[in-house]
Amino acid sequence: MKRAYLAFILVVASPMVLQALPGEMNTHLSRLSGWVYEVVEGVENPVPNARISLYNGSILLLEQRTGKNGSYSIELPPGNYTVRVEDDGHIPREAYVILGLNATVRMDFQLEAEVEPYEVLMLIQGLPEELHPELRLDGRFHGYALNGTKLSFKGGSTHVIELSEVAGDRVRFIPERYFQVVDGNGAATFQYKRQFHIGSETNPWMAGWYDEGSFIRFEAREVIDLGNATRLLFDRWVRDGEVLEDNPLILRVDSPFHVDSKYRRQYLLAAYSDRSSVVGGGWYDENSIAHISIAEGEVGVMPFKYRFNGWRGDVESPNITLSIYMDGPKSLYAEWERVQPVEVERLDPLYKAIIGVSLLISAAKILSGLFAKVKLPEVLGELSAGMLLGPYALGGLMVHGEPLIELNEYIIAFAEIGAILLLFIAGLETGFGRFKEMGGVSAIVGVSGVATPLLLGLYIMELLGFPWNVSLLVAAALTATSIAITVRTLEGIGRLHSTEGIVMINSAVIDDVLGLAVLAVVTSMVTAGTTLKPFDVIWLLSRTIIFWIILLAVVLKIAPRIVGVAERWKARGTVETISTATCFGSAIAAAAIGLSPIVGAFAAGMALAGSRVIARIRDYTERLSILFSPIFFAVIGAEFNVRALTTEGLWIILTLIIVAILSKLMGCGLPASILLKDHRRGFRVGVGMISRGEVGLIIAGIGITSGIMSQSLYDATIVMVMSTTIITPVILKWLYARHSRTHMTGQDNPQRNPRPRPP
Numbered sequence: 001m002k003r004a005y006l007a008f009i010l011v012v013a014s015p016m017v018l019q020a021l022p023g024e025m026n027t028h029l030s031r032l033s034g035w036v037y038e039v040v041e042g043v044e045n046p047v048p049n050a051r052i053s054l055y056n057g058s059i060l061l062l063e064q065r066t067g068k069n070g071s072y073s074i075e076l077p078p079g080n081y082t083v084r085v086e087d088d089g090h091i092p093r094e095a096y097v098i099l100g101l102n103a104t105v106r107m108d109f110q111l112e113a114e115v116e117p118y119e120v121l122m123l124i125q126g127l128p129e130e131l132h133p134e135l136r137l138d139g140r141f142h143g144y145a146l147n148g149t150k151l152s153f154k155g156g157s158t159h160v161i162e163l164s165e166v167a168g169d170r171v172r173f174i175p176e177r178y179f180q181v182v183d184g185n186g187a188a189t190f191q192y193k194r195q196f197h198i199g200s201e202t203n204p205w206m207a208g209w210y211d212e213g214s215f216i217r218f219e220a221r222e223v224i225d226l227g228n229a230t231r232l233l234f235d236r237w238v239r240d241g242e243v244l245e246d247n248p249l250i251l252r253v254d255s256p257f258h259v260d261s262k263y264r265r266q267y268l269l270a271a272y273s274d275r276s277s278v279v280g281g282g283w284y285d286e287n288s289i290a291h292i293s294i295a296e297g298e299v300g301v302m303p304f305k306y307r308f309n310g311w312r313g314d315v316e317s318p319n320i321t322l323s324i325y326m327d328g329p330k331s332l333y334a335e336w337e338r339v340q341p342v343e344v345e346r347l348d349p350l351y352k353a354i355i356g357v358s359l360l361i362s363a364a365k366i367l368s369g370l371f372a373k374v375k376l377p378e379v380l381g382e383l384s385a386g387m388l389l390g391p392y393a394l395g396g397l398m399v400h401g402e403p404l405i406e407l408n409e410y411i412i413a414f415a416e417i418g419a420i421l422l423l424f425i426a427g428l429e430t431g432f433g434r435f436k437e438m439g440g441v442s443a444i445v446g447v448s449g450v451a452t453p454l455l456l457g458l459y460i461m462e463l464l465g466f467p468w469n470v471s472l473l474v475a476a477a478l479t480a481t482s483i484a485i486t487v488r489t490l491e492g493i494g495r496l497h498s499t500e501g502i503v504m505i506n507s508a509v510i511d512d513v514l515g516l517a518v519l520a521v522v523t524s525m526v527t528a529g530t531t532l533k534p535f536d537v538i539w540l541l542s543r544t545i546i547f548w549i550i551l552l553a554v555v556l557k558i559a560p561r562i563v564g565v566a567e568r569w570k571a572r573g574t575v576e577t578i579s580t581a582t583c584f585g586s587a588i589a590a591a592a593i594g595l596s597p598i599v600g601a602f603a604a605g606m607a608l609a610g611s612r613v614i615a616r617i618r619d620y621t622e623r624l625s626i627l628f629s630p631i632f633f634a635v636i637g638a639e640f641n642v643r644a645l646t647t648e649g650l651w652i653i654l655t656l657i658i659v660a661i662l663s664k665l666m667g668c669g670l671p672a673s674i675l676l677k678d679h680r681r682g683f684r685v686g687v688g689m690i691s692r693g694e695v696g697l698i699i700a701g702i703g704i705t706s707g708i709m710s711q712s713l714y715d716a717t718i719v720m721v722m723s724t725t726i727i728t729p730v731i732l733k734w735l736y737a738r739h740s741r742t743h744m745t746g747q748d749n750p751q752r753n754p755r756p757r758p759p
Helices: 001-012 349-373 378-389 408-429 433-436 439-463 468-477 485-490 497-530 534-569 574-592 597-607 614-638 650-676 679-690 694-706 710-741
Strands: 030-040 045-046 051-056 057-063 070-075 079-086 092-100 104-106 118-125 134-139 138-142 149-154 158-165 171-175 179-182 187-199 209-210 215-218 225-228 231-239 243-245 249-252 259-271 280-286 289-294 306-313 322-325 330-338
Touching: 030 079, 030 092, 051 070, 070 650, 118 158, 179 187, 209 231, 249 259, 259 289, 289 330, 349 378, 349 408, 349 614, 378 485, 378 614, 378 710, 408 485, 408 574, 408 597, 408 614, 439 468, 439 497, 439 650, 468 694, 468 710, 485 497, 485 614, 485 679, 485 710, 497 534, 497 597, 497 650, 497 679, 534 574, 534 597, 574 614, 614 710, 650 679, 650 710, 679 710, 694 710
Parallel strands: 030 104, 092 138, 118 187, 187 259, 259 330
Antiparallel strands: 030 045, 030 070, 051 057, 051 079, 079 092, 118 149, 134 138, 134 158, 158 179, 171 187, 187 209, 215 249, 225 231, 231 243, 231 259, 259 280, 289 322, 306 330
16 A cells, blocks of 8 residues: 555656666665766756656666756666666667665766767776776766767767776776767777785885785895884784784785884893803894803913803803893893912012103103104103003003003102102292283183083083083083193294283183182082082182182282292202202192192293292293103093994094084183184193093093093093093194294293293
């Protein structure tokens, strides 16, 4: 009854004849709708009362007429249908449509006048018969394409036939040409090719659609470095569960597949030994067991025989052979102990110091003479002697259980005396009048020479990712210039009295005072374990500067009077003895108030520069300096640790050296160039201030003993101090030699009163 009623309604509502609808009432109907139109002078006009016939294969299912506005709408069960549109005087149109479940499809039909029509045969090649691409005529959806379909068009008209690609589950078919333009009888051939989708999670840039029968080349990086002694090592390719070993891998595309590269995580077992070779170090798979051992447990012969004492580092063990579970990177080193053939009574430190001083002085004078012959600064020979005989080189050789040279407190005391005498001579050569004359320039250069390295060093170290307290320690070590190196170099090339020489010495003294102030601040911070308040920092800096001014005033007032009294004394050598005592007394006074002893010695030298017996004082002091100064420079060279020059720490060493050079050139050379109005002199001042000295070594020592600074960073700081100490004399001498070859001026004469050096 209900079906009859529905049929009646459909017939009354529109002229439709139902031929065959499958089964009972279907509630999941799809809708096919659109409109029929014709184009007249470029305007789309509806075609009313056009007949629409719906076929299932060759069976006519229903007929319907378009409304006044040319529209139509049909509800149908899901399925495949052929729609034919006819109207008197127009070329019929047919379309093949596929309706899914609950689908709504719009399909418009353009009718053309039946004027000299032409036919186009649509041929589809390379596509399975059960697949049907979408068909578009002139850009509008026109159902789905059937191979062998004939399309009729109005004579003289041009149309665009477009077929889409057909995609399935990881398979698709695409036409070689999507569009074809037709304007007369003929065939429109569409050639399809099959493509498969290739997936990859590890190589997503290779995933995509590939032509059937083509080849794909997959290549994985053999090693991927993850840093921190960790890497990924290529293991295999896996294609849909199949293991493939080749790399690079070439695959033919005959079906869709998924391919990924598989890697193994590995950790580095770094094992070191400076006596015997290590067996078993290298890369190991994660969670594997590594086995390392020492090739020989005992090496060498008496008296230089060593025995393996155990592994130290991330894993510690006394066993020669060691098994390690590799759950991360490991670093170990072999510790050795010297086999003592006979227990020898230890030599008294004083006698050891006498032996060490004798060897250091002899080597220093021999090498300085050799360096002078090849026109290099003599101070480089003295530094090289220290490097050669230092505890990290030949001085570390064991003789009857004792190192050949040990830098004990006695040798250090000899070296300190050498530095004090050297600065005392510099003060004698400068004089307080000359100091006042260049005081303004020196003060600016000195202050800038401390501030620039401090700020630049702090910025660079924090930029490299070091903590703030570590950055401050390294920056502080970059501040103070080595006065002794500067004086010795200028003295050696006869430029101690030049304008820039005076500026260098005075600035270096101010630089040293401010460097000690920075040292006081850093020491207080390390001791307190916290950051000081701004007031505390200002107080420490101000106190150091005030103490220096007071010391200078007192020494300038008292020292000349003491020597004046000694001059009237008739005993032989009284003037020389009293002046030397004044030098050391001023040095002790400086140390007592927290300043460097060499600052006090410099003040004493300036105070006595105007004395009537200056020639006797200078001659005697220089003779003493001939003995003690080489020891000072040899001890500096002996602090150089060749072992610190490792590849791992090379980048930080180079960074510190570059910062040390640039900061002094900018902080000292630039202001000096402006104030002296001579860029050559200014540049020489900047170069002369590059060398770092004992303040940097002291700060590095504070950092390593407090645990704030790592061993590698400490070694890098020491190498920086030594490197700047070595390059400064070389560059400075080259600059003066180059200037002398071009032109000489009265102001640049090496000595205003040339004197032969004492023998």
